[in-house]
Amino acid sequence: MTPYQFSAGTLPLLISIPHAGTALTPEVEAGLSDAARGLPDTDWHIPQLYDFAQQMGASLLVGNYSRFVIDLNRPADDQPLYSTATTGLYPETLFDGTPTFKPGMTPGAEQRQGYLRQLWTPYHDKLQQELARLKQQFGYVLLFDAHSIASVIPRLFDGRLPDLNLGTNGGESCSPEMSAAFTRCCAAQSRFSWVLNGRFKGGYITRAYGQPAAQQYALQLELAQCNYMDEQPPFGWRGDRAAELQPLLKQLIDSMLEQGAQQHKRA
Numbered sequence: 001m002t003p004y005q006f007s008a009g010t011l012p013l014l015i016s017i018p019h020a021g022t023a024l025t026p027e028v029e030a031g032l033s034d035a036a037r038g039l040p041d042t043d044w045h046i047p048q049l050y051d052f053a054q055q056m057g058a059s060l061l062v063g064n065y066s067r068f069v070i071d072l073n074r075p076a077d078d079q080p081l082y083s084t085a086t087t088g089l090y091p092e093t094l095f096d097g098t099p100t101f102k103p104g105m106t107p108g109a110e111q112r113q114g115y116l117r118q119l120w121t122p123y124h125d126k127l128q129q130e131l132a133r134l135k136q137q138f139g140y141v142l143l144f145d146a147h148s149i150a151s152v153i154p155r156l157f158d159g160r161l162p163d164l165n166l167g168t169n170g171g172e173s174c175s176p177e178m179s180a181a182f183t184r185c186c187a188a189q190s191r192f193s194w195v196l197n198g199r200f201k202g203g204y205i206t207r208a209y210g211q212p213a214a215q216q217y218a219l220q221l222e223l224a225q226c227n228y229m230d231e232q233p234p235f236g237w238r239g240d241r242a243a244e245l246q247p248l249l250k251q252l253i254d255s256m257l258e259q260g261a262q263q264h265k266r267a
Helices: 026-031 051-055 111-138 177-189 204-209 239-266
Strands: 004-007 015-017 059-063 143-150 164-167 194-196 215-223
Touching: 004 111, 015 051, 015 111, 015 239, 051 239, 059 111, 111 143, 111 177, 111 204, 143 204, 143 239, 164 177, 177 194, 177 215, 177 239, 215 239
Parallel strands: 015 059, 015 143, 143 215, 164 194
Antiparallel strands: 004 059, 164 215
C-alpha cells in the first residue's frame, strides 16, 4: 500500500489527516497485543467527516498506515511534544497505558528505520510539496490538521475532553487575528464545548509547518469522538451526530480562509 492518499484542490487550503490509517506492516500486525489489535487509538472516519471540505476545494492528504506502525504527527527524532503523558513516534503503549505489543514482539530498530524512510518521510515530503505549490499559486497557504480522540482517557487528561480542542501551538502557528476568528466561531454557538490551546496545543505538523511570518498558517483540531461516532468497538460512524457537527467545522474552515485572504491583502 502507498504511504498516503492525496487529492489536489483549488483553494489555498490543505487538510492533513495523519492518524486515520489502518494498514499494518506484517511485523506490526504479528506483534500487536490483544488490546491493540482493534486499533483503538485510530482517528476513525475523519476523512468522511471532512468530505465537505474536499468538495469545497481543499487539498486532502491522508496517511494510510496505522499510528501503531509510525506516528506521522511526531518528529523524526522522537523528541517528546508534551511534558505530560503522551505517545511517541513508535507508540509502545496505547493511550490508556496498555502495551501496544506482546512481550518480545516489538519491531526492531532496523524495521522502524524503514518505516521512517518509507512512510513518515514520503508523507511529510508530500505535505511540504503541496504547501509550497499552494503558496506559490496564492501567495499564502493554510494547513488544517484534523484529528479525533476518545472523550475520556484518564491517563491523558482529567474528566471529559471538550468537544473541540483547537491548537495553534500557543499562538505561534497562526496570527492573533486568525485565532480570534476561531474563538468567535466557537463562542457563537452553545451546542459544543471548546477550548483553544488546552490539553492539545498542536502536534509536530502544526508546530513544524505553522509559520505565520511566512504567510503559512496552521491549526490543529482535536475532536472528541463521541460527537460523530461510537467510541466503543466497532467504532461505528454516527451520521446523525456528524450532521450536527459539520456546520461548525465548515464555519471554522471558512473563517480560516477569510482571515488568510485578508492578511495576505494587508501583507
